[in-house]
Amino acid sequence: MFMAQTTIQEIFSDYLTKKPLFLNKSALGDNYLPENIAHREEQIRQLSIILAPTLNQEKPSNIFIYGSTGTGKTLVTKHVTSELNKIAEKNNIVVSVFYVNCKMKRVADTEYRLLAYLCELLGKNVPATGLPTDSVYKAFYSAIEERKGVVLLIIDEIDALIKKIGDDFLYNLTRINQNLMNVKCSIIGISNDLSFTDYLDARVRSSLSEEELIFPPYNAMQLQEILRERSKVAFSADKNYDGVIAKCAALAAQEHGDARRAIDLLRVAGELAERNGDTQVDESHVSQAEDKVDSDRILDAIKTQPKQTKAVIYSVFLKLKENERLVLTGEVYDEYKTACKKLSLKILTQRRFSDILSEIDLLGIINARIISKGRYGRMREITSSVSDDLRKKVILCLKEEFYF
DNA sequence: AGTCCACAGGAAGGGCAGGCGA
DNA sequence: TCGCCTGCCCTTCCTGTGGACT
Structure with missing residues (x-):
């Protein structure tokens, strides 16, 4: 008990005495309105x-x-x-x-x-x-x-x-x-x-x-400029962030010049550095941030879904884990029925199930395309649009939520 | 050429929660 | 309070479909 308390005190006093990385983190937030909007x-x-x-x-x-x-x-x-x-x-x-x-x-x-x-x-x-x-x-x-x-x-x-x-x-x-x-x-x-x-x-x-x-996409140079402007407000001025900014911009430019992604990467990289107690943000933080930004977005999207949708996502991911690459509608529906029994959740009809599959396809959690296997029918072929690691994380997360 | 599978997805309608006016 | 209305989520019933198989 005593140990724990010292640790808490240490953490808090450390936090106070250390010079913070961020001066004004909100400049890297979603709702920030900069004074100058570059390249627009x-x-x-x-x-x-x-x-x-x-x-x-x-x-x-x-x-x-x-x-x-x-x-x-x-x-x-x-x-x-x-x-x-x-x-x-x-x-x-x-x-x-x-x-x-x-x-x-x-x-x-x-x-x-x-x-x-x-x-x-x-x-x-x-x-x-x-x-x-x-x-x-x-x-x-x-x-x-x-x-x-x-x-x-x-x-x-x-x-x-x-x-x-x-x-x-x-x-x-x-x-x-x-x-x-x-x-x-x-x-x-x-x-x-x-x-x-x-x-x-x-x-x-x-x-x-x-x-x-x-609105055309930004290129890497333009993204760098945007990040530089924001970082001037967000971080303490005495450090050099050029390398980090270049990396965030390059990664976001690969993804059709998405400035929001570039800014998210920079913010999360900063947060990770701060949490590690590092005094400087470097490129390794950006690599970590890349994984975290993706998984946070998907996890948030999944957490806010209704129970049935979560059960469908769970079944798809579980089946994908078994079959490695892709799964078909029928297989997932069977898995879903098993999951519902385990969870004492009402089993929805295949018709409704099919609509929920379309919804999670729209959310970008899965990729579904309709294929025909000739006399073996017409169905959706489902692949994951998230990484294996994230899929495991989602399964664990939903298991915890469903208590099994 | 015709059959047939395993669904996709449209249409209609039921049950439910909730609001409104009498 | 009651009857009637609504939107939403879901089921039931149905037609449509691409291509392997006969």
Whole structure:
């Protein structure tokens, strides 16, 4: 007991006396808005031009923004709209900006939930279930109407939502101004999927993408510059981080120039160094960070899933461990049934099971493709999109959660 | 050319939790 | 409180399908 206490005291006093690696870790966080956004000058300029009529109380065009993950779409949009807000406020112009991310599970992943969430943002509470959708629309319209002036709705990861619920919702949104008297409402849709508009009805497509902006991926040099800017704020100034930054940038550039990944790598490398008690971040920390960033993302995604989905993931991974490379739908369903019996969980039908497989495919946890084995049937061929180590970790993690 | 497998995935509907108005 | 409505999750029933086999 006494030993333990000294150890705790040692840890805490060590922490206090040691010079911290991080000065301001939030500069490497998800919600950090830097003052200068490097290599996005053109996109910022274009977006500002499109949104400028707002300041005359005119409705700006609806905008569609494309680009793969970590190309600065959300950041630029938030930056430009917040600048717009500042100027509007200074000149007593009424502009309201609302941001929703459709990937938020059980918050904005159906038409009803998204509308309910928007109502909440607009200051009107709508119950989580029970109301007909058209009355939620009415609540939404009246909440917007109270705003006056111009309302900008930023809908992030809109491709994920539309693939799930179809484009009727977008059709209603594009006609929103017909239902509004005092307010002009514009939509800024953000999509990771460049071919997303293929899914849309022609009418929706033309009215939603009155303007289009494309965000190209960053190259390694650009990523380095971004990281250098951030590291100036995040870390103590007396150390040299060039090697570390170069490595983070190179790794992220391989993954279609994803700046978020580069920043995550740098942050996690710093955290690992700090935890080890090292005084300097070096390239070995980045290598460790690479594994950790991937596994944390997948583990987080899995932890927030409902029980049945977890059981399906568990069965897939367990079967993959046996079969090494790939598994087929039928095999996994059998494994799933066994797992459910063990867990005294209700066994869902193959139909529902098939839908859950599609969902975890969309989450990027597995890769499934439909193959035909001739007279031996048509089925999904499932491979893992995560490393063996991580798969083992997930199995252990779920075992712990399920108590066996 | 026709058959047949083992599913994929669409359509319809049931049960449940929860809201609303009378 | 009650009857009726809704969205969500799920089941049941069904049609469609690519290609090995006959």
